[in-house]
Every structure is written in structure tokens, then in C-alpha cells.
Amino acid sequence: MAKNPPVGDGHRVGAVRQRSQTQTPAGNYVKRDTTTGRFMDVKTSSKEPFKGVRKEQK
Template sequence: MAKNAPYGDGKRIGPVKERSQFQTPSGLWAKRDSNTGQIMDVKMDGEPFKGVRRERK
């Protein structure tokens, strides 16, 4: 029997829109809003954000 996919459990399908990430000179990853250019968050463990596209150098 067919069943519907689980919805509403926080699973993301595809990349996050209107955001990008880049690596700072210190090696941390920062998330930037593509519309305003403001830095939204910095990840302190040194791993990149999941599902957020990377900026080209």
C-alpha cells in the first residue's frame, strides 16, 4: 500500500534559498543573507552549515 511522505517533521528538501556561506580567515563558517548582505550566523565548530550554498571566491 502506498503512503504519503512525512511532512512537517523538519526535513528540508533542496537547498536553503537566499542564503550563502563562506569561510572566514580564522577558519569558521559564516552564513550571509543574499538580499541584504548581512552576516546572519557564525558556526563555531569549524564545520560548514548543512544545505546552504557556498560563495565562490
């Protein structure tokens, strides 16, 4: 995971590279690796998008 000082303040500087996210029909967000196209992670803690990851065009 990329770190930007000060550590622990809850934000990062810049976008996460080679990642994108899209929303499932259930409303959860899914993170995808743009180089391989494989799904990496589903955010189940809330229906909010991942922080710092660009959204795919619909």
C-alpha cells in the same frame, strides 16, 4: 526554519533559499543573507559548513 517530514531525522530536502556562506580566516563558516548582504550567523560549534546552504565563490 523549513521542515521536511519526517521531522527530526537530521536532514532537509532542497537548499536554503537566499542564503550563502563563506569561510572566515579563523576557519569558521559565516552565513550571509544574499538580498541584503548582511552576515547572519557564525558557526562556532564546529568548523564544518552549514548544511544546505550554498558556498560563495572565492
